[in-house]
Amino acid sequence: SLSSPADVMDDLYHYINPHNGKHSPMISKETLDIVMANKDRLNSAIIYDRDFSYNYFGFKTLERSYLLKINSKVAERPQHMLMRVAVGIHKGDIEAAIETYNLLSERWFTHASPTLFNAGTNRPQLSSCFLLCMKEDSIEGIYDTLKQCALISKSAGGIGLAVSCIRATGSYIAGTNGNSNGLVPMLRVYNNTARYVDQGGNKVP
Numbered sequence: 001s002l003s004s005p006a007d008v009m010d011d012l013y014h015y016i017n018p019h020n021g022k023h024s025p026m027i028s029k030e031t032l033d034i035v036m037a038n039k040d041r042l043n044s045a046i047i048y049d050r051d052f053s054y055n056y057f058g059f060k061t062l063e064r065s066y067l068l069k070i071n072s073k074v075a076e077r078p079q080h081m082l083m084r085v086a087v088g089i090h091k092g093d094i095e096a097a098i099e100t101y102n103l104l105s106e107r108w109f110t111h112a113s114p115t116l117f118n119a120g121t122n123r124p125q126l127s128s129c130f131l132l133c134m135k136e137d138s139i140e141g142i143y144d145t146l147k148q149c150a151l152i153s154k155s156a157g158g159i160g161l162a163v164s165c166i167r168a169t170g171s172y173i174a175g176t177n178g179n180s181n182g183l184v185p186m187l188r189v190y191n192n193t194a195r196y197v198d199q200g201g202n203k204v205p
């Protein structure tokens with residue numbers, strides 16, 4: 001038998017991490033409460049046959065990166081994911097959530113990857129792209145900005161960074177009476193951070 005959206009959401013919320021035995025919910029309590037309060041309407045709105053509109057490549061992409069997993073096993077069908085996204089966006093406005101679910105599942109449009117990854121979860125970061133300026137041309141400013149970039153990347157956001165304030169190679173540094181190494185060594189640090197915080201393999205162009 002097919003698991004209903006309410007059953008799947010309940011399993012995702014009550015997930016227990018097998019490595020430490022702690023409750024590690026994959027969706028937010030708010031999302032679970034909304035789904036449970038409206039489970040009859042949401043269960044009847046979902047149309048599983050629409051899963052078959054995905055070709056093999058599309059389904060495997062969803063399986064690899066988008067569908068939530070429990071103990072490395074896929075817990076969501078594509079329709080569950082789309083309903084989670086719709087509820088995550090519209091919260092208690094169930095009419096709007098069902099309308100969005102239908103538009104998504106009929107493939108009139110789709111949301112960007114961060115929305116599909118994060119909507120309805122405890123990290124509801126739905127934006128795709130962020131533009132940052134270097135906080136200031138100092139060690140403190142460079143590493144404060146690096147931390148911001150790492151946290152955005154962790155939630156699958158893309159980043160554009162303005163670095164024009166960083167002084168050129170050989171420029172005098174009054175605070176240390178030394179000379180700047182310039183932009184390239186700093187960019188290597190940022191590049192290595194981007195490689196380390198690889199978004200769990202979830203970054204999709």
